[in-house]
Every structure is written in structure tokens, then in C-alpha cells.
Amino acid sequence: MGKLLAGCYEFIKVLDTDELGHTYLVIDIHLQEHPKCVVKQIRLPPNSSQTRQLILSRLEKTSQLLKKLGQHDQIPRFITSFAQTNQFYLVQEFIPGYPLTDELIPGDPLTENQVITLLQELLNLLVFVHQQGVILGNLKPSTIIRRQGDGKLVLTTWGVIHQLSAQIAQSFHQSAPNPRHPTSVDQSSKPFPEHLQVNGDLYALGIIAIQAMTGLSASELTELKQTNNSQHETSAWQAYTQVSPELAAILEKMVHSDRQNRYHKAASVLADLSGIPESNPITQFSLPSLPEINPAIATITFPTRQFKPQVILAAIALVGITALILAYTLHLPQRLMAQYFLHQGKTQAQQPEVAIQYYTQAIAYQPQNATAYYHRGKIYADRGKSQLALADLSQAIQLNPQNADAYYQRGNLRLELSDRLGAKADYTQVLQRDPNFTPAWVNRGQIQAELGNEKAAIDDYTQAIQLQPNLVTAYLNRCRSRSNLGNQKGAIDDCTTAINLRPHNALAYQNRGLARQRRGDIRGAITDYTVAIQLNPEAAEPYYNRGLTRQEIEDISGAIADYTQAIKRNPNYASAYYERGLAQAQLGNRLAAIKDLQQAAQLCHDLGKLDCYEAAQSQLSRVSVQ
Structure with missing residues (x-):
């Protein structure tokens, strides 16, 4: 591919390669903003091919469909199409963001409410798509983009093109026909092959929803079905999640093995979803459709109340029994067993020791399960077991270096342990993986300030404010750092913004008072402190x-x-004793001054603050000889 395509599209990189050709990221150099675009390349058969004109005609019709679809805000806008040197090109706008695959993390399922929200947004899009007479045909997490900025889901539509791939591939064989076998040309004008149906898109969306609910991949869902010889498509998935009967029934219908028994309209699925109560109680976790197993034995569930220690110990013992029952009776693969115990651990938020045992079982079945280490590490951290937490979070990071939150949690733990440099390194790792992780910008900024690098701290707080313009903490911290660097006006502006956002924040007034004091506005400072x-x-x-x-x-x-x-409020406030001692000396209260300075020196000594101790001793010597 040359530098310019069609005289205006400059190549940046290849995004994908498939049987049709390449997909490129380009910029349009003829427009002032130089916007990024996505170009889909489709190889055309030679001019001598009998199907070339038919394929070109169908590609032109497909371009018109893409143009109609692109009128929706959550579908990439179609820009143009053109043919050039035996290639056909389709140009769409580039959608900045990330694919839905980044949200469907193995072993880390979404909540039912999150899944319902996901379904509703995508179903509304499918209603529009199907109304245009279009079937996507390749709906999967990688073809759904979470758009940067507003966070909406965007449907990519290249699947419409791939529905022509079989005919295009056949045309290359027809370009060199065997004289013994005359070729024939399909003159059909149908936009899609007959086997593509609306409920195929709905089936694909149902699988995505089940993946989200369980934390299992599509291949694992298939393996689970085959392992349990279920007569109902993916019915065993319910053993790996908590799901209401209403949502379970909807998902089962979306992915039914018999096409005729599936939903035939996206609007019908939406209507049934709207009938699920917002506060619908979750059914007790069990193992449906698994014969020869008593769900009461195979499940350990607890109401949200406190249990006696002996009851908890008994429950923990049952975890091991549960493992044996499931492993030997169901003959489930080890990674699916690990997913089962991982889910069970997440259901025990009120019983952390039981949850730890579940996560430990998950790790025993799958030692490479980063999610189990991550969740167990968080519980250890919450319970004050810092070294165990550090070990688990570090293992989670080693197994899954892309988990930004694992770095964030370890950074918080290191900060609690006064390992500022370690915490700073972890927050930096978070931001390299997710530049929109606002708390990491704030926390790293605080460490930068504590280490004396106020300018770097200000840069971090500014990034946080750009991401979250109403973040009071970032304004407060930047106010303090700007003041320390001598920018009192900027500091006052920041603290004033914080006050406007949260009028009852005492720290905002205190920090603004400090900036006003340094600027020479003594009355204003006293007012703020008051x-x-x-x-x-x-x-x-x-x-x-x-x-x-x-x-x-x-x-x-x-x-x-x-x-x-x-x-009176802080009896160990060394600086207050020191300043009061100096003030007493100014009034001639020599004995009171000596007593305060002695107390300041002792407190500074106990705290290991050498400069403070030496200053107190120096003033004490001066006052004592008066």
C-alpha cells in the first residue's frame, strides 16, 4: 500500500488481516483536523472473472447499507467507498475506545444489573440494525467498542462485509475455470445468505451475556455443555453465577439449541428484560441440570448475619468436601472447578474467612488463576494481613500483568506500609495500563508531594482534574502544592473551586487560609481558618x-x-508547643516558655525529628540565659 490511498488517506498501521484483505488505520490529510479513519480493503477477482461485476454491485449495495447504519450515533459513520487496482475499499470513522473483550475478564464476572444494562444497550442497537434489513452475523465482544469520552457501546459493522467472503473466495477459483467443469454465476440479489437470521445475532448476544455473568469464555461454555451432556444449550452455566430466574429464562431462550425456540426480535427480548424487577432477589446458588448431585450438598450459602465460630469452621470444612463431590462426581475440568470456587468465594462477602478458603480451593485447582490471588489478596489487606496480601497481589500481577486494579491495590497497601517509592511505582504501572484511572493520578500526586517533587504532583493532580472536573480532592491537593511552589493565586483559585464544589469542606478553607497567609492577606487567612x-x-x-x-x-x-x-486536641503536637513557647517568651513568661520548649524538644526527639529537636534546644538555651 502506498503512502496515500485515493490521494488523501495516509497509512498509519495495519489493524487486522483476514481472508478478504487488510484493515488499516489511516488519517485523512485533506481535512484540517486530520481525523483518523478505518479502511477495509477487499481483494477483487481479476477483470476476467465472471463474478467481478456482480461482487462490485453487491459491495456498492453493502456500502449503502453501511451508510444507513452509520446514521445511528452508536455505529461508525460511513465515509466513502472506492475501487483501486483490483481492490475495493470501504472507509468508516475511527472510534477511539477499547473492545468489550477488555471488560469480560476471565474469572471476574459482572453483576446481574451490569449484564442487564449491557443487554439493553446492545439490544436497542440491534433493533435499529434489524429494522434496516441488516444482520451483523459476527457479533462478538471484539466487534463491540466502549467509546472513549461518553462510555457508550458502539457496534462495528464489518461483519456485513464478511457475509460476502465465501462468494469472493469462490470467484478466485472461477477466474481460472476448468474447461471440463463449466462455471455458473449466482445472480441472487439477496443482501444476505439465507442461513443468516435475526435470532443468530440474538444468540451471539446471549452468549456474550452469559460470558459476562459467569466469567467463562465461549469455548469454556461449550466445553461445560459437552462435559455435562446437557440437553439444553449452556444450561450448566448457572452453576457459575448468581442469576434471577427471570434473567436466566431470557438468556436460555436467546441461546436455545433449536433456532425455532429462540427469540426472533430484539424488541421481544427488551420487553422481557423490562419485566425483571429492579430489586429482584437472587435465587440461592445451586447446580441446576446436573444429575446425581444434591444441590443442598454441593452448595454452601449463608444468610447475611453473623455465625458462631464453630459454624464457620464447619462451613470451611465443607469447602473441601464440596471440592471432592464436584471433582469426582461431575468430572469437571480443573479450570472450570476453579471458576466454580472463584464464584463461590465472591458470594461470601459477609464471611471473609470462608471466602479465603474458596479462593484457596480455586488456586489449588488452577495455580495460574490470577483473579483468585487478586481477590484473596484484597481480603487479606482488609483484615490487616499485610504480608499475605502483598504476596497474593504480587502473584496476581505476575500472572496477569495487565490488571491495573491489582497494581492499584498493591500501591495502596505499600503506601499504608510507608513504602512510598514502591507505591509510586505501582501507581505508575496502573496509569501505563489505564490512563483514565483517576485515583491513581491523585495518589501518585500525593506521594510526589511528600517526596518533595511538587511540580510532578501538580501535573498528576491536573491529569486527575481533566478526567474528573469535579474531583474536590485533586483541587485541594493541587492548591497545597501550588502554594508550596509560591503560586499563591493559583492555589487560592484551586481551593476556592473546591469550596464551591463542597462548601462545608474544612480542609479547603484551611488550605486557602495558608495560601492567603503566604500572599500577605492576613485578615483573609484568619477568616478562612476561623x-x-x-x-x-x-x-x-x-x-x-x-x-x-x-x-x-x-x-x-x-x-x-x-x-x-x-x-488540647493533639497533646503530641510538637510544633504547637514550640510556637507557644516562643510566644510566651515574647510576653516575658520565661518559665512557661521553658516548659513548652522542653516539651517540644522531648516530642521531637521521640518522633526522631532531628531538625525540630535542635531548633527547640537552641531556643531553650536562648530563653534559659535571659
């Missing part, structure tokens, strides 16, 4: 800061009163 005190009377810092400000304007008695209030 509001912070009113909003949070138990905090020591606003009293301390107001004391410093009062001392600047020679209100020594007022400053001493504020330092005293700060010490």
Missing part, C-alpha cells in the same frame, strides 16, 4: 495555623490561645 474551625471544631491544625497568623500581626495572646486549643 471558618475551618467552625466546620471542624475538633481539628488541631486550623487552630495552629490561625495562631501563626495572629502572631504575625502581634496578637500574641490570641496566638497563645490558639496554640493551647491545638495542644
